[in-house]
Amino acid sequence: MKTPARLQSLIDEGLIDTVVRQLMSGKEAMVYVVRRGDETLCAKIYKEATQRSFRQAVDYTENRKVKNTRQARAMAKGTKFGREVTEAAWQSAEVDALYRLASAGVRVPVPHNFWDGVLLMELVTDAEGDAAPRLNDVAFAPEQARTHHATLLTEVVRMLCAGVVHGDLSEFNVLLAADGPVIIDLPQAVDAAGNNHARRMLLRDVANLRGFFGQFAPELLATHYGEEIWQLYEQGALRPGSALTGVFARQAGAVDLEGVLREVGDARAEEAARRLRLQTRS
Numbered sequence: 001m002k003t004p005a006r007l008q009s010l011i012d013e014g015l016i017d018t019v020v021r022q023l024m025s026g027k028e029a030m031v032y033v034v035r036r037g038d039e040t041l042c043a044k045i046y047k048e049a050t051q052r053s054f055r056q057a058v059d060y061t062e063n064r065k066v067k068n069t070r071q072a073r074a075m076a077k078g079t080k081f082g083r084e085v086t087e088a089a090w091q092s093a094e095v096d097a098l099y100r101l102a103s104a105g106v107r108v109p110v111p112h113n114f115w116d117g118v119l120l121m122e123l124v125t126d127a128e129g130d131a132a133p134r135l136n137d138v139a140f141a142p143e144q145a146r147t148h149h150a151t152l153l154t155e156v157v158r159m160l161c162a163g164v165v166h167g168d169l170s171e172f173n174v175l176l177a178a179d180g181p182v183i184i185d186l187p188q189a190v191d192a193a194g195n196n197h198a199r200r201m202l203l204r205d206v207a208n209l210r211g212f213f214g215q216f217a218p219e220l221l222a223t224h225y226g227e228e229i230w231q232l233y234e235q236g237a238l239r240p241g242s243a244l245t246g247v248f249a250r251q252a253g254a255v256d257l258e259g260v261l262r263e264v265g266d267a268r269a270e271e272a273a274r275r276l277r278l279q280t281r282s
Helices: 007-011 054-063 069-077 078-104 142-161 199-212 218-222 225-234 257-281
Strands: 017-027 029-038 039-046 109-115 118-121 174-175 180-183
Touching: 007 017, 007 029, 007 039, 007 118, 017 039, 078 109, 078 118, 142 180, 142 199, 142 218, 142 225, 199 218, 199 225
Parallel strands: none
Antiparallel strands: 017 029, 029 039, 039 118, 109 118, 174 180
16 A cells, blocks of 8 residues: 555654555544564554544643643643644653553553654454454453453553553453453543542543443443442552452542532533444444
């Protein structure tokens, strides 16, 4: 195929040899299958974030570090330079998260390089060696659903122990590799200790997994792993491999009405986004 302009610089630098085909195109990036010697990898080309809402950008980018105060002021003012810095920080967030999580043993694609706005990483494959499908493209028997759900909870815990919350985890950004689920799409990943929205995002991530796998194993719908995981994290007791029960007793107290309304709004926005993704994939 004709080499996309954004990938030509990787060929010129000797980072890849050829472009095989386009794998997917989404709102935030285009992904290509590429070759480097005997290796087959994938290259993720980031698009400008024109379709992300302002609220999402603020929630996800809270407390992200930039090189200097000039960049921070430009980001706050929303100038052209500030938008460029914000976009660069958005892209590097995924790169940083992938390296951090891969080092922690989390099941994510192994990153190889980041050059000129292109992330070069492992191509996740199925048992036949083809590009692995997303969870939303697969139907599961109840036992399979329970197994994959447990595996992903283990990965969520491992991520949180590494200080990272995915922030947008669902059946649309988990691939089913030959040896089990692999988590992808991390530009919105947040620092668990430095972002005030981390708890809400973690609970939403776990609820998304519960809702998806609960279609195949309905007993999962009654579980509350997210609250249990976050409580252990707050107590400093969360460890990779921590035993989880899925049971969580809420403490009685005053109702945070503002928080409840915010959760309702977030749930509606998430459902609208989910429906949009389904429409674009049909």
